[in-house]
Amino acid sequence: MVDINNKQEKCSLCRQEYTSINTEVTPGVKIYVCKTCLESAKHNFIWICMNCGKVHVRPKKLVIERTNNFELKRAYMLCQDMQIIQGIDMCIECDPEGILNYMQAQKAGMEC
Ligand SMILES: [Zn+2]
Ligand SMILES: [Zn+2]
Numbered sequence: 494m495v496d497i498n499n500k501q502e503k504c505s506l507c508r509q510e511y512t513s514i515n516t517e518v519t520p521g522v523k524i525y526v527c528k529t530c531l532e533s534a535k536h537n538f539i540w541i542c543m544n545c546g547k548v549h550v551r552p553k554k555l556v557i558e559r560t561n562n563f564e565l566k567r568a569y570m571l572c573q574d575m576q577i578i579q580g581i582d583m584c585i586e587c588d589p590e591g592i593l594n595y596m597q598a599q600k601a602g603m604e605c
Pocket of ligand 1: 508510527528530
């Protein structure tokens with residue numbers, strides 16, 4: 494869900510632009526997203542690490558092509574036209590080994 498506030502905050506993704514657009518990335522957690530980053534979410538899946546704050550951007554096409562898991566692929570394809578910015582508990586830099594399993598587990602949360 495994308496919301497617009499009166500308050501202006503720095504974009505949580507690029508940390509450069511100020512914006513009043515915010516979106517819930519995981520239940521109860523909202524981040525601010527500028528227009529440029531929101532636009533980029535049309536073509537990319539964007540994950541933001543709740544642990545270290547790092548932002549991971551992957552082209553949707555590439556993610557879908559590389560996914561071997563049929564169900565996950567289907568879930569991603571359903572989300573193809575949506576602007577998805579998702580919070581994750583850890584990223585590859587926090588936990589390089591746990592991340593793959595984690596991404597797979599995220600498919601439950603990918604239902605739009
Ligand atoms: Zn931004
Ligand atoms: Zn991280």
